Amino acid sequence: MNYAEKKINVFAFDTYEELVDHFVQATGIFFPKMAAGRSEFFRAFSQWLNRSTQSSSRAVITPDPAQGLALPNALQILTSALNQSRKNAGTAEASELLEKYGLTPKILTQPVNTLSGGELLLLNFAKAEAQCSQVKGLAACNPVFWLNPARHKFWLNLCDSYKAADKNVEALVLRGDHLDSSSRSDKFPSVDALSVNLLIDSPLVNFPEIQFPVFHAASKLLYSWVSETDEVFSPFLITGDNGVGKSIFARLLAGILPIGSGRAVIMNPGDKCTVRLLFQEAITQLFAMSPSEYLEKTFSASRTLFNEAVGLFRELMQSIYSDKLSGDTRNWNSLLAGKACLIAARLAEKPALILLDEPGWGLSRHDAGMLVFHTCRLAHQRETGVGIISHQPEWHDFARSNLKLKKIAPEQVEISHARL
Amino acid sequence: MRAFEFPAFLKLQNLRPWWLKMAVLVLIGYPLFSNRPAAFIASAMGQCLPETLGALLVWPLITFFIWACCLPSLGTAKLLDYLAAAYAMAVTTTLSGAALRGLLPAIFLSDPVADNLRLMRVYFNILAVFPYSLTFVNSFSVSDLMARLTKTRGKFRGAGLHLALALRICQHVGEVIPKLLLVWREENPELLLPRCRDDWQGISPLARWPMWVVLSISQWIFACIILTFEPIPVMVNEIEQIDESGDSDDPDKV
Numbered sequence: 001m002n003y004a005e006k007k008i009n010v011f012a013f014d015t016y017e018e019l020v021d022h023f024v025q026a027t028g029i030f031f032p033k034m035a036a037g038r039s040e041f042f043r044a045f046s047q048w049l050n051r052s053t054q055s056s057s058r059a060v061i062t063p064d065p066a067q068g069l070a071l072p073n074a075l076q077i078l079t080s081a082l083n084q085s086r087k088n089a090g091t092a093e094a095s096e097l098l099e100k101y102g103l104t105p106k107i108l109t110q111p112v113n114t115l116s117g118g119e120l121l122l123l124n125f126a127k128a129e130a131q132c133s134q135v136k137g138l139a140a141c142n143p144v145f146w147l148n149p150a151r152h153k154f155w156l157n158l159c160d161s162y163k164a165a166d167k168n169v170e171a172l173v174l175r176g177d178h179l180d181s182s183s184r185s186d187k188f189p190s191v192d193a194l195s196v197n198l199l200i201d202s203p204l205v206n207f208p209e210i211q212f213p214v215f216h217a218a219s220k221l222l223y224s225w226v227s228e229t230d231e232v233f234s235p236f237l238i239t240g241d242n243g244v245g246k247s248i249f250a251r252l253l254a255g256i257l258p259i260g261s262g263r264a265v266i267m268n269p270g271d272k273c274t275v276r277l278l279f280q281e282a283i284t285q286l287f288a289m290s291p292s293e294y295l296e297k298t299f300s301a302s303r304t305l306f307n308e309a310v311g312l313f314r315e316l317m318q319s320i321y322s323d324k325l326s327g328d329t330r331n332w333n334s335l336l337a338g339k340a341c342l343i344a345a346r347l348a349e350k351p352a353l354i355l356l357d358e359p360g361w362g363l364s365r366h367d368a369g370m371l372v373f374h375t376c377r378l379a380h381q382r383e384t385g386v387g388i389i390s391h392q393p394e395w396h397d398f399a400r401s402n403l404k405l406k407k408i409a410p411e412q413v414e415i416s417h418a419r420l
Numbered sequence: 421m422r423a424f425e426f427p428a429f430l431k432l433q434n435l436r437p438w439w440l441k442m443a444v445l446v447l448i449g450y451p452l453f454s455n456r457p458a459a460f461i462a463s464a465m466g467q468c469l470p471e472t473l474g475a476l477l478v479w480p481l482i483t484f485f486i487w488a489c490c491l492p493s494l495g496t497a498k499l500l501d502y503l504a505a506a507y508a509m510a511v512t513t514t515l516s517g518a519a520l521r522g523l524l525p526a527i528f529l530s531d532p533v534a535d536n537l538r539l540m541r542v543y544f545n546i547l548a549v550f551p552y553s554l555t556f557v558n559s560f561s562v563s564d565l566m567a568r569l570t571k572t573r574g575k576f577r578g579a580g581l582h583l584a585l586a587l588r589i590c591q592h593v594g595e596v597i598p599k600l601l602l603v604w605r606e607e608n609p610e611l612l613l614p615r616c617r618d619d620w621q622g623i624s625p626l627a628r629w630p631m632w633v634v635l636s637i638s639q640w641i642f643a644c645i646i647l648t649f650e651p652i653p654v655m656v657n658e659i660e661q662i663d664e665s666g667d668s669d670d671p672d673k674v
Contacts, residue, residue, distance in 0.1 A: 211495030
């Protein structure tokens with residue numbers, strides 16, 4: 001797709017921090033860099049409180065798409081945006097907008113913080129469309145990163161709506177993103193496969209009914225494994241459409257979502273069965289601390305593992321940066337450093353499997369490739385398998401197995417396995 | 421299977437107009453703002469029960485009353501979720517209060533009965549205030565308020581938008597906690613014990629767990645504050661956009 005023809009201004013950046021700086025400068029909206037730690041957050045926040053700049057007259061998709069959705073559910077977000085243009089909107093208008101962007105009206109009353117990454121982005125699109133008549137333009141950060149390629153058309157539909165209203169569209173992306181076609185050629189180095197056994201026996205996840213503040217019906221999700229063998233090869237890829245239940249499957253494997261019935265267990269050499277997870281919104285896992293503060297806190301009761309994790313963190317950072325790593329605190333307090341530190345902390349414990357949910361989010365294609373490659377290298381040395389949950393096609397060449405999730409009924413997901 | 425549902429008229433969030441909802445909520449919470457209801461109930465009970473027993477029973481009674489008022493709105497599952505957090509907070513506060521009283525007797529009153537009654541009151545107050553305040557802030561819809569304000573002119577518009585922002589920030593606290601709980605569960609599956617605890621660096625066995633708990637509480641406090649503050653600039657921008665759209669749309673604004 002030639003975005004110049006569509007008159008979409010695409011700005012590509014090497015790091016998330018540069019992208020955030022540009023976003024703040026372009027829109028006047030303060031956006032915190034959470035990996036910089038508590039003191040930096042409070043310093044920047046107090047600066048924002050004393051600001052003199054005016055509000056942005058543009059619709060925005062923030063660097064973290066969840067932050068742009070200030071109300072608790074899709075119904076409130078969309079009716080509030082539509083009401084800005086005096087449309088007296090209700091459930092029907094909000095449902096129509098959701099459907100236009102490929103979302104089911106069932107999510108209208110679902111709390112925003114339980115939506116998947118792709119659903120969050122599509123909801124941002126619907127909101128931006130609702131705001132179109134009231135704003136002067138659109139500034140969107142990484143607008144297609146969390147989307148299945150089949151859904152990129154919704155981004156183009158949104159751009160068309162803005163262009164039809166003669167409004168400016170700016171996309172801020174990281175180098176190597178789908179919208180930045182200039183640097184997508186580099187291949188990732190490959191790693192040797194590691195065999196892992198996944199025992200998936202029809203696990204069922206129940207989501208209870210929500211009665212307050214807004215009613216949302218109960219639901220459930222049943223996973224069925226349709227491959228003949230339990231053996232998969234690390235690094236393996238977990239793919240599927242937006243909202244199919246990939247992140248839920250990862251949480252289920254990691255043991256942080258209770259299984260109603262059935263089982264989902266992993267076994268690897270040495271009979272280890274611990275699974276650690278790096279969330280899609282990994283930055284939250286730092287618990288509002290900088291990487292070094294996080295390691296201190298996590299291993300406050302285990303000095304041996306602390307030393308191991310610090311060693312792994314340094315090795316990961318040095319491997320990613322090659323010889324360009326300096327003592328500059330900006331490097332050590334970046335989103336990339338945050339992710340490397342979270343991975344190091346997990347690898348130090350030598351789990352059976354580490355799952356990386358959209359590991360490339362917030363990273364340039366090069367940095368994402370290096371981070372995942374070196375993670376796999378270090379993990380396999382420790383007989384730890386690696387699973388990658390992503391829509392990015394580049395991982396297909398890198399992964400050794402592919403677990404494809406497909407919805408076969410409204411509450412049933414089939415997992416098929418293919419060796420790559 | 422659907423959970424048991426209370427009749428819609430018992431749910432505080434369904435009360436209209438907004439000022440009636442506000443009045444009913446304030447009335448329910450009145451025993452938490454003022455000592456008069458407690459004193460009245462205690463004196464009424466004092467006529468048929470021993471004085472200390474009346475003072476002991478009044479706070480559990482008030483707490484049960486508030487739970488009963490919140491239950492139809494929240495539903496059983498949500499109320500139990502809130503109570504789990506409230507119990508954790510109440511137990512931590514009263515135990516640390518009792519420990520401080522034992523360690524620093526010079527600072528606190530020397531009357532042990534009055535002291536114990538005060539601690540018990542704090543305990544039940546926390547159990548009542550936690551679900552009550554969350555019911556209160558979530559009973560009002562920020563989007564409804566914003567929709568109303570987009571059609572309003574004059575001096576109350578700005579104040580109303582500030583109120584909408586404040587209400588939304590309070591609501592957001594309730595959304596941050598489940599998110600952090602998920603992160604915490606991944607990090608520490610046993611919740612009250614650290615995942616990695618094989619080498620406490622020479623810390624005395626008696627001090628280990630309390631030290632870790634204190635460290636964890638401070639982490640939770642900072643994380644809750646920072647994650648609550650994080651989306652404020654975007655919320656402010658949206659409120660300002662609404663305010664400015666009203667200014668530009670209406671040339672004959674009051």
